[in-house]
Amino acid sequence: MEKTSVIVYHNENCSKSCSALDVLNNEGLAFQVVEYLKDRPSIAELKEIVKKLNCRPKDIIRTNEAIYQEKFVDKDLSDEQWIEAMHNFPILIQRPIIVNGTQAYVARTPNEVIAAISKPKQ
Secondary structure, eight states, X not given: OOOOEEEXXXXXXXXXXXXHHHHHHHHTOEEEEEETTTSOOOHHHHXXXXXXXXXXXXXXXXXXXXXXXXXXXXXXXXXXXXXXXXXXXXXXXXXXXXEETTEEEEOOSHHHHHHHHHSOOO
């Protein structure tokens, strides 16, 4: 497989996220890791990720997180408000997210990781 550069939004405490890094390392790909809990994405970056995922912000919210249950469970927020919530509480962001060119993927299984890096960059 040819070398490519991807960005992985990673949580070091998540087994699925760590597994994604293992798959990428085994494939010999160049990639950048963003530990989004330590280096939280900006509002603009989150908007770009959501656009590349081709989804609504609410679609990548981790609803099982305590902060979601405490602050957001009964809320009907706008897309902008969900983006702000992910910026303020990055633990809410699904992981791992792999950005490959103009597309992004929530890649929770090894097969999803392979699919994310196999898609041609546009």
